[in-house]
Structure formats: C-alpha cells, structure tokens
Amino acid sequence: MNALADHGLGIDMVVAYIALGIGMTILALGVVFGGFFAERRLRDRLEELKSRTRSGHRAIQMATLRRAENVGRLATVDRLLWRWLPNAGSIRRKLQASGMKVSLGEFALAALALALAVAFVLKVLLGLPSLVAFLGALAIGAGVPNFVVGRKARRRGQKFNLLFPEAVDLMVRALRAGLPVQEALGNVARDIKDPVGSIFLQAQQEIQLGVPIETALWRVAQTVQTDEFNFLIVAMSIQRDTGGNLAETLANLSALLRARQQLRLKIRAFTSEARATMLIMSGLPFVVCGLLLVVSPSYIKPLFTTTTGLTVAAAAGCSMAIGIFIMNKIATIKV
Template identity: 40%
Template sequence: MDSRSLLIIGLSLAAASGAAYLIFPYLSGDVRGEKRQAHLLTRGPVARGDRQVDATARRKQVADSLKELEQRNAKQKKRSLETRIAQAGLSLSKQGYLIASCFAGGLTALLIFLLSGNPIFGGAGLVIGGFGLPSVWLSTMTKRRLKKFTLEFPNAVDVIIRGVKAGLPLADCLRIIASEAAEPVRGEFRQIIEAQTLGLSISEAVERMPERIPTPEANFFAIVITIQQKAGGNLGEALSNLSRVLRERKKMADKVKAMSSEARASAYIIGSLPIAVALLVYITSPAYIEQLWLKETGRVVLFACFCMMAFGTFVMNKMISFDI
C-alpha cells in the first residue's frame, strides 16, 4: 500500500474514534445520569432562586410605586388656590375667595386709614387685609381640619383591618367608613367611593386622598393600598402595621407637646406682655401713651413695633413646632 492509502485509512480511523468518543456517553446513559444528578442537586437552589426572583420583582414594584408617589407629591408642593380651599374643607369657589379677600383688604385699609390718617399705612393695611389675613385664616382652617382627620383616621384604618380579616372586600370596608365615620374622614372616603363609581380603581382613587389631605398619615395609607393592589400581599397585616405606626406617631406628638409646654407658655407670656403693659399704661396714664398714635413719629414707631412683634411671634412659633 502506498503512503496515500495509509493516510486515508488513518484519517478515517481518527474520525471514527472521535465520533465514537462523542456518541458513546449518550448511548451509555452517562449524559442522562449527569443531567438527572445535576437536577437533583440543584432543585432546592433553583426553587430558592425562583423565590428570590419573585422577591426581587416585588421589591422593584414597591420601589416603582414609591417613586411614582414621591414624584406626585413633589408636583403637589405647588398647591393651587382651589387645592388650598379644598384642603380647608370650604365650599367657597376661587372667585368667592378672591371677592372676600378684596373686601377684607378694603375694610382693613379703611380702618387703619381712619385710625392713623396716613395713606401709606392705609396701603399697608390693604396688603395685610387682602393677602395676609385671608391666607392666615385659610391656613388655620386647614390645620384644624387636618387635626380632626388625624385623630379619627386610625379608627377608620381599624375598621378596614377588621373587615378584611372577617372576609369583606376592601370596597365594602371603604363604604362602611364613608357612611359611619366622623367628619372629615367620612367625606374623604365618600369621595373615594364616588371616584370608584366613576370607573377609577381603588388604588387610583386612594392616591387622590393626599392631594386633599396633605398629611403623612394619608400618604402612608395611599402607599400601602397602592403597593398591595400592584404587588399583592396580606392587606390586613400591612394595615395593622400602619395602624400601629399612626398611633405611635400620635403618642410621640402628644409627648412632644407635653415636653414643649413650658416653652409654649413662655412664648405666650412674652408675646402678650407688650400688649398687657400698653393697656396698663393707657389705664394709668392715657395722655402719656396717646403720643404713639397721635403723632406721626409715634405711629411709625408703633408700626415698627407691630412688625417686630409679628416677626418674633413667628420665630417663636417655629421654634416650638416639631415635625413628627
């Protein structure tokens, strides 16, 4: 045999040997055995990996929901006049509020002008009465309404917890609160039910509550409901934790109020002391103190003192106010 034939036979044997080496494990069952062994060894970790994937997806949904709510709250920081009126629980329209502000500004300017006889003070009274007094009144009404809501809201959450644990749907629990709770909680949950009637989902309807009630409690409730509707979970347990947090916040607020009572009493005394001294001086020596509003220099000094007292009262109020 020549060298060419020997080369062909050698290459054929090498090819046959390589093919046999590759095919033999499949024919003998070694590959199937290794796959089965690998499956048995990794079945537990694979299941745990599935659970980890589910937990990761759930955390991602929660993070996305929180990010959406944060973006919505950031947009709500610039509140319109209609939103402020709604937060105060007033039935006034924007035009009605503006008319009332103009009336208050004109009345204040007229009174100050009649008392001082100075048109500059009358202009200052117009600004104070037209912009300052209505804004302060609106803020006071809003704080009063939010305080009532904060006191009653944990009871409403407890109603939802008991209803969910008893097997009632969440919508039925909301209807119970909308019909039996105290105001302003009843009115807010009634708006949620009305929004559902118009076709919104529960999470979308609840997400509108922090717009009307800008409190951490309402924001927490909207976050819990939104996350539960999107990611699932035990709603009763989540609301139980929320109820506990709300009550602990109330306890902390009461504790802070008790600890700052001395500072608040001092602020009240310091703020009322100039007025009390002025009244006593007027009772004992009216001709002495009348120079403050009879003379031009006295009126300027009196106006400057009023501005400084207002600024000092504002600063003391901020010093004794704590965010919980």
C-alpha cells in the first residue's frame, strides 16, 4: 500500500485497471472463440464429406502414409509434442500449408530458442525486471514463429489460387480429349508450376499407391487449405455420385474461380486504406517504445520497473490487442 501511495496510485485505481484488463480480455476471447466455433462447424462438414470416400482396407494404407509422413529428424520430440501439446494438429496443418519442410519438434525448438534469446536481451542487456522479460519472451517466442508460418501459408495459398484456374482449365481440356481423370491430374502435375504442380503430384503418387482419387485429393487439401481446392474435390465427388459431364462441371468451376479471384482483388483494393491504417496504428507504439529504449532508456524505464508503469502497460496492451483485432476484422472480407 505504501509503495502504491508513493507512486501516486491508489488501490482503487489499480483494481479498476485490473478489472478493465480482465473485461477486455474476456471480450476478446468471446469474439475469437465465437468465430472459432463457426469455423469448426465448417471443418466438421468437410470431414463428413471426406469420410464418405474412406473404406476399410484403405484406412490401413492411409495410416501407413501418415506414419511415413510423421517421421522426422526429431521423432522423439515430435511424439511428445503430439501427445502433450493441445494444438499440435493445428500447428502441423499450418506448417504443411506454409510449404516449409519443418517438423513439429523443429518448430517448437526454434520457438524456444527465440524465446530464450529475447529473455536474455531483455533481462541481461536491458536490465528489465524478470516478470517483464518472461512475458516478453513468451509473447515473442510464441507469436513470431506463428506469425511467420501463418504469413507463409497465406502467401502460398494466394499463389495457389492464382494458378489454380489454369490447372482446372488444363483438366477440362484433357477430359474433353478423352483422357481419364487420373491422367488429367498427371498433366497438371507436369505442366503447372508450384505450388499447384507439387500438390497434384503428391495426389497422383498416392493414387498410384491405390488410394481413391477423392481420398488422395482430400489428403493433399490439408497441405494447402484453400476453399478453391475444396470446390474441385466436392465437384468431383458429386459428379461421381450423380453422373454427368465432368468436363462441363469443371469448366463452370473454372469460371467461378476466376470470378472469385477478380472479386477478391477488388475487395483488396477497396480495403487498402483500412489495412494501411491498421498497420500504422498497431506498429507505431512499438516503434516509439523501441526508439526510446535506445535513445533515452531512463525516460521509458519507469514504464517497466514501477507498479504504475506496469499497470498502464498491461491496460494499454489489452486495449491495443482488442483494437488490432477489431481493425483486422473490419479490413478483412472473406470471399
């Protein structure tokens, strides 16, 4: 109490700041998990469609393929993470979608090394309190690797969507020429560059092992995670069940994909100002804080070494997190 009074901060004010931070955090979690459950329902529907293509003896082949795929240079660490890490499957799918040849164990060790390096800089070089160094290392060690992997996955997905209509057109031409579906997939694997070509090549290799076409496509869809590729698989599954002209169906799908791409580019142009504002407003406080730490450490050090400063920093961090999340939602329009 005396320390709080010395710094000019009453206990009521501290309680108010803490309550404000907790309330903002609960609000942010409610918004995040509301979207999470909606996306989970969509994933459950896709999983139901995939389950229709699976059969008994095929499950053994699929398990063999998964075991071969999960073997890495840090197999023991991978197994431990698979057992104890709550979101191990989500991280692995994100690594696959990014195209990085990195296992779950290597990703975890890289994040741990980054966290230790940040803790050393904050504690030893800058002399910040242990709690601040720990929280900063935890945030950067967990946030930066996820941000990098997620960004690479989004860029790979955008590149895939840009080339995918050409792949569908190539399949249409092959089917109209009288080639079977498997040969049409092989043409795409040979003639379309990465990442589309490598995705279809992986599907073709699994088909050659005896895996059904839809099952192989659903498996490789996990490594790209785009709605456009899911459209192709659903269209082929429906055509197999109901019959009809697959070439005509895929031609209509190609036109739809090109229209979606044009609409996505228009929306990106319309929201460019909002995205630029979000980046500037979210990055400016960190830039100013970093410059002050270099130019005048004594001026900003009370923000991390006093009770008043830590309370203000915590409230500001919660407020910024909610603001960035809201601005990102405003500037992001899914097509």
